Amino acid sequence: MVIPIISVTGRADVRMWSGKELRMKLFKRIACFLLAFMLSAGVFGVPGLFDTKAVEAADDTFVDNKNGTVQITFTVDKDTTVLVLVTVPEGSVKKDTDADTKKASNYYYKLSAGKNVVDIPLTRGAGNYKIRICKVLDTGKAAVLSTQEVNLSEKNSSSVFEVSNFVVNYGLKDSYIEKANSLIKGCKTESDKVKKIYNFIVQNFAYDYELLSVKQKTSYYNPDNFSTYDRKLGICYDISALFVSMLRSVDVDARIVTGHTPNVKEYHAWSQVWDSKKKKWYTIDCTYDMCLYNAKSKKKYTMVKKDSEYSDIVYYY
Secondary structure, eight states: OEEEEEOTTSOEEEEEOOHHHHHHHHHHHHHHHHHHHHHHHTTTSSOOSSOHHHHHTTTOEEEEOSSSEEEEEEEEOTTOOEEEEEEOOTTOSOTTTBSOHHHHTEEEEEOOSEEEEEEEEOOSOSEEEEEEEEEEOTTSOEEEEEEEEEEEOHHHHTTTTTSOOSSSOOOTTSHHHHHHHHHTTTOOSHHHHHHHHHHHHHHHOEEOHHHHHHHTTOSOOOOOHHHHHHHTEEOHHHHHHHHHHHHHHTTOOEEEEEEEETTEEEEEEEEEEEETTTTEEEEEOHHHHHHHHHTTOSSOOOSEEOGGGGOEEEEEO
């Protein structure tokens, strides 16, 4: 039997093969092909031609939204824990004002199972942020699947507390946002808007002690504005997220802050609101005031808190 053989130089040579030799030649070629395929796919646990990390990370994308957030698209397999780790610019965490400098330098966000399209906030001012997508292993360690660096400009850094993001997550047609718009009708100033929404939260919501016990058993927790609004219940993180979401939606810059205050024993979350006239942030703690209101406490409280009592800060959102 005559078959053409393509040499490495690309020329076709002609050789005579017996039927037995031909069968052996074809068998060897098929065996080599299968072996190469299994190695490249990692079937035997041997590093193959394709980096398994690169294949796993092929679904993710990083898009700089130019407003202080980075959109990440990534699909997470069921029963897999994937985190987004954001390392803030060097020098952006100050030792004299931040509770835990090392902790405050890294932000963690847990992605949900399935396809995620999320806006991750960069909240520590202008500079170079390192963003990593990490898979948590059974050993407790994490494998980095993909990395991206984003250089946030001074101009874009000022916009991050104006828009929706992974934690302060809202849509303009959401029920609680429609409520915010109805509350501020007739308001002439920024301050009027803040007071209207603040009073609504303090006088209509309550602390969810049952949720607190559940949250304490989990490593990662994300607020759910729909749940908080519909149930009129939440822990400090939920109440702050809802309050800040409602403010941002009506053009008032605001942010969630977490850390420690002498007013609350546990790790706490509160809010800061931007005063566009005085060009400074002021502190509001809806959860603390809400609890006093519901307890019909005789202890007096004011909407604006002393910054000195809320200076032990870890994270901003």
